Amino acid sequence: MNSSIDIRQTFFQECEELLEALDDGLNALAAASEDGTIDSETVNAVFRAVHSIKGGAAAFGLEMLVRFAHQFETALDAMRSGKLVATPEIVRVFLRSADYLADLITSARDEVAPTSSAGPDLMERLAQMVPANGARMPAQPAPPVATPAPAAEADDFGFQPITLSFDAAPEPTAPTGFAIRFAATKQLYRNGNDPVHMFRALADLGTLKTRLDSSALPPLDQMDWAGSYLVWDLTLHTTESQQAVHEIFEFVDGLCTLEISELGQETAPPAEVAPPVEPAPIVTDATSLKNGPAASAAIRPGPGKPATQAAGQKGSVRVDLELVDRLINIVGELVINQAVLAQCVQDAGIGTQSDVGAGLDEFRNLARELQENVMAIRAQSVKPLFQRMARIVREASDIAGKTVDFVTEGDAVEVDKTVIERLVDPLTHIIRNSVDHGLETAAARQAAGKPAAGRICLSAAHRSGRVLIEVSDDGAGINRPKVRQMAIDKGLIPADAVLTDAEIDKLIFLPGFSTASKVTDLSGRGVGMDVVRSAIQSLGGRVNISSTPGKGTTMSISLPLTLAVLDGMVVDVAGQTMVVPITAIIETLRPAASDIHAVAGAGKVVAVREKFVPIIDLAETFGHRPSSQDYSSMVLLLVESGQNERWALAVDRIHDQRQVVIKGLESNYGHVPGVAAATILGDGKIALIIDPDETAQRKRPQAGFAPALMTEEV
Amino acid sequence: MSAAAELSKADDRELVSFRVGGQDFCVDIMSVREIRGWTPATVLPHAPPYILGVINLRGAVVPIVDLAARMGLEPIRPDARHVIVICVVDNQTVGFLVDAVSDILSVKRTLIQPTPAVSSDVTRAFFEGVIAIDQRMLRLIDIEAVLPPIAARQERP
Numbered sequence: 071m072n073s074s075i076d077i078r079q080t081f082f083q084e085c086e087e088l089l090e091a092l093d094d095g096l097n098a099l100a101a102a103s104e105d106g107t108i109d110s111e112t113v114n115a116v117f118r119a120v121h122s123i124k125g126g127a128a129a130f131g132l133e134m135l136v137r138f139a140h141q142f143e144t145a146l147d148a149m150r151s152g153k154l155v156a157t158p159e160i161v162r163v164f165l166r167s168a169d170y171l172a173d174l175i176t177s178a179r180d181e182v183a184p185t186s187s188a189g190p191d192l193m194e195r196l197a198q199m200v201p202a203n204g205a206r207m208p209a210q211p212a213p214p215v216a217t218p219a220p221a222a223e224a225d226d227f228g229f230q231p232i233t234l235s236f237d238a239a240p241e242p243t244a245p246t247g248f249a250i251r252f253a254a255t256k257q258l259y260r261n262g263n264d265p266v267h268m269f270r271a272l273a274d275l276g277t278l279k280t281r282l283d284s285s286a287l288p289p290l291d292q293m294d295w296a297g298s299y300l301v302w303d304l305t306l307h308t309t310e311s312q313q314a315v316h317e318i319f320e321f322v323d324g325l326c327t328l329e330i331s332e333l334g335q336e337t338a339p340p341a342e343v344a345p346p347v348e349p350a351p352i353v354t355d356a357t358s359l360k361n362g363p364a365a366s367a368a369i370r371p372g373p374g375k376p377a378t379q380a381a382g383q384k385g386s387v388r389v390d391l392e393l394v395d396r397l398i399n400i401v402g403e404l405v406i407n408q409a410v411l412a413q414c415v416q417d418a419g420i421g422t423q424s425d426v427g428a429g430l431d432e433f434r435n436l437a438r439e440l441q442e443n444v445m446a447i448r449a450q451s452v453k454p455l456f457q458r459m460a461r462i463v464r465e466a467s468d469i470a471g472k473t474v475d476f477v478t479e480g481d482a483v484e485v486d487k488t489v490i491e492r493l494v495d496p497l498t499h500i501i502r503n504s505v506d507h508g509l510e511t512a513a514a515r516q517a518a519g520k521p522a523a524g525r526i527c528l529s530a531a532h533r534s535g536r537v538l539i540e541v542s543d544d545g546a547g548i549n550r551p552k553v554r555q556m557a558i559d560k561g562l563i564p565a566d567a568v569l570t571d572a573e574i575d576k577l578i579f580l581p582g583f584s585t586a587s588k589v590t591d592l593s594g595r596g597v598g599m600d601v602v603r604s605a606i607q608s609l610g611g612r613v614n615i616s617s618t619p620g621k622g623t624t625m626s627i628s629l630p631l632t633l634a635v636l637d638g639m640v641v642d643v644a645g646q647t648m649v650v651p652i653t654a655i656i657e658t659l660r661p662a663a664s665d666i667h668a669v670a671g672a673g674k675v676v677a678v679r680e681k682f683v684p685i686i687d688l689a690e691t692f693g694h695r696p697s698s699q700d701y702s703s704m705v706l707l708l709v710e711s712g713q714n715e716r717w718a719l720a721v722d723r724i725h726d727q728r729q730v731v732i733k734g735l736e737s738n739y740g741h742v743p744g745v746a747a748a749t750i751l752g753d754g755k756i757a758l759i760i761d762p763d764e765t766a767q768r769k770r771p772q773a774g775f776a777p778a779l780m781t782e783e784v
Numbered sequence: 785m786s787a788a789a790e791l792s793k794a795d796d797r798e799l800v801s802f803r804v805g806g807q808d809f810c811v812d813i814m815s816v817r818e819i820r821g822w823t824p825a826t827v828l829p830h831a832p833p834y835i836l837g838v839i840n841l842r843g844a845v846v847p848i849v850d851l852a853a854r855m856g857l858e859p860i861r862p863d864a865r866h867v868i869v870i871c872v873v874d875n876q877t878v879g880f881l882v883d884a885v886s887d888i889l890s891v892k893r894t895l896i897q898p899t900p901a902v903s904s905d906v907t908r909a910f911f912e913g914v915i916a917i918d919q920r921m922l923r924l925i926d927i928e929a930v931l932p933p934i935a936a937r938q939e940r941p
Contacts (some may be wrong), residue, residue: 403843646827692829738877739838739847740934743830748838748845756826756838756845 276308409752644694
């Protein structure tokens with residue numbers, strides 16, 4: 071029972087990879103369809119992806135998935151065989167079909183009904199693409215060059231019109247046979263394929279004669295042991311269709327040179343059923359060396375492209391995420407342990423110059439390196455995320471009726487898996503906003519002298535130990551007078567507020583802000599950019615916006631590489647060591663007594679460049695001691711909460727600034743108000759990591775409290 | 785193993801017994817992971833009084849429950865002589881601070897008596913039953929009932 075669940079899980083994991091490959095292929099196809107340079111290998115890759123998904127789905131009895139994948143595959147196969155030409159229109163249907171396929175897979179995995187209702191429509195459109203019984207598709211006249219001769223007369227390669235249906239029995243044809251010339255590439259063997267299995271499968275179709283052409287075999291001393299030098303000439307007498315023969319080589323498509331011709335073309339076809347010959351034994355290397363045929367120059371080198379493509383693929387193993395997390399834990403422990411040891415050595419009065427000191431240094435470097443590498447295991451490329459966003463753009467632009475060119479950069483940038491997962495929602499929101507609000511309509515764009523199609527660019531890059539993700543559009547930019555007026559109307563800012571452009575841009579992050587004058591399908595559902603902002607902040611990230619009127623808007627998200635470690639400021643709060651995330655801290659200050667003011671009996675504020683910021687005494691908040699009377703001897707950490715509010719956290723002392731490994735509290739204890747997590751310090755003790763946002767929220771009066779707008783140094 | 789032997793094995797319960805505030809308690813050995821000496825805990829803000837804080841157990845953050853305080857006895861003033869019994873229930877790891885671990889014993893299930901009716905239902909709910917052994921009363925703790933409830937993060941407005 072368990073193992074079948076495991077296999078099912080593996081299938082869905084594989085589906086993710088296959089969908090990625092599918093998306094890749096379709097995107098390449100989309101680009102190629104514009105200039106008409108379709109690469110058959112791309113079509114093959116797309117076909118293989120859909121085919122593999124169908125195969126797996128059938129094994130698990132995922133009826134809906136199989137049916138749709140089958141229809142999709144049929145259309146792709148028509149394209150593969152040249153019966154269907156990839157026009158941009160058709161590729162668009164393919165892209166949407168791929169989206170729907172992904173939907174079906176997700177719903178099958180989660181065992182829920184699919185959310186999208188696009189299925190029947192897409193099925194219909196895919197079915198229309200496939201010429202029925204060799205008849206040309208009426209709606210899609212293909213350029214004559216690419217159109218093969220009508221299938222009734224066999225063309226050179228004898229391709230049947232691909233109305234291929236794996237369920238339907240192949241049409242009975244006259245007893246005939248095929249001459250097959252099969253040359254494997256090196257990659258075929260490397261992928262673990264063995265021609266003998268294919269030959270056996272062929273032998274099952276009828277009677278098979280094999281002849282090995284070993285003429286290309288170099289002398290032993292020049293032979294590359296991993297090379298492929300053998301070519302087989304196979305003669306198959308069978309009543310099966312050519313399709314059936316092709317299917318056998320399906321999985322090595324692109325990994326071999328395959329020529330299949332009907333026997334009748336060169337030699338007279340056997341008038342009746344082929345004479346009963348013994349099923350030809352599979353010719354082995356040894357025998358073939360002896361009776362190898364005369365040298366022939368006919369050996370075609372394997373197609374170079376698939377080989378290089380395959381070589382470019384990285385080998386990978388599937389590892390349980392839990393196992394990785396455990397590994398990260400252990401390595402974190404090792405790093406702490408090293409710090410403890412170093413402390414012990416120092417306390418024992420052994421100098422760092424000694425052998426022990428040097429050894430410990432080495433140990434520290436190794437432990438750090440180990441930690442970095444283990445962290446890297448959790449990292450994943452943002453490519454699947456970006457592909458998902460491409461899909462969002464397609465959907466959104468369909469609904470908004472805008473044409474959008476979606477460009478991605480830095481697909482290969484790697485970020486922690488959890489960060490990627492938790493980026494989906496905020497990024498979706500930003501992208502939808504860009505399509506809906508950012509880009510103008512085609513008419514407005516043309517009036518402004520821009521190309522009719524809008525452009526949205528999604529990029530990822532590493533910047534000084536963080537990941538920078540940017541969404542930029544070439545739309546109209548933020549309409550600042552409108553944003554300002556909206557903020558005033560909603561009471562978010564006073565009517566006479568003097569704001570810089572950057573401050574106005576930042577207003578859209580305020581809760582309850584939506585610039586769309588009418589509610590659309592895409593955005594304006596009440597969840598605004600403030601949700602995006604808090605989602606990103608919960609990941610330890612920051613979001614910024616910059617806009618140039620008439621030129622466009624750019625949203626930049628800066629994120630930590632991993633959620634497992636955090637840059638923290640180690641502080642002392644009434645004798646307790648605590649950690650404040652550096653990302654939250656804007657500045658630290660030691661206030662002069664004259665800067666501290668009391669607001670009646672309700673608390674104290676500190677003047678920071680003529681703005682008054684409320685002070686939160688952490689020792690009091692966490693119940694360690696009553697509120698301090700004298701903040702001037704303490705250190706204030708200026709932090710900013712999600713709603714543009716600033717607070718000054720009062721701590722006794724700053725110890726240190728360092729990277730700490732985040733340890734959850736919630737699994738063993740539960741949530742502690744104002745505490746985000748825990749960490750283990752160099753001395754093996756636990757320190758709590760403060761959640762500044764939550765600490766501030768708890769301190770905030772419950773009554774309506776308009777967030778004060780603060781100046782922002784971005 | 786014969787069916788009879790299996791049956792008799794199922795009839796027995798292996799227990800770890802310890803003393804807290806002058807009374808004898810025990811827990812099922814299957815939930816005990818390890819027993820270790822007291823190490824100072826990091827105080828958790830806003831925690832109930834019986835939570836002494838959290839300690840670092842080989843990289844895991846484990847909360848420590850003062851079993852005496854939890855049982856309504858005089859809270860323990862922990863020092864190096866005290867012992868932490870680390871228990872795991874449903875993937876939740878918790879340490880119980882006790883005065884001293886006394887014994888590991890095997891008790892027939894039939895010897896476990898229902899908890900006598902004492903005034904506090906809350907306290908009564910902490911026990912699976914009691915066992916009479918050598919003129920003493922062993923109180924069998926239901927660990928799940930004693931565990932601090934996991935506090936959920938409150939949704940922000």
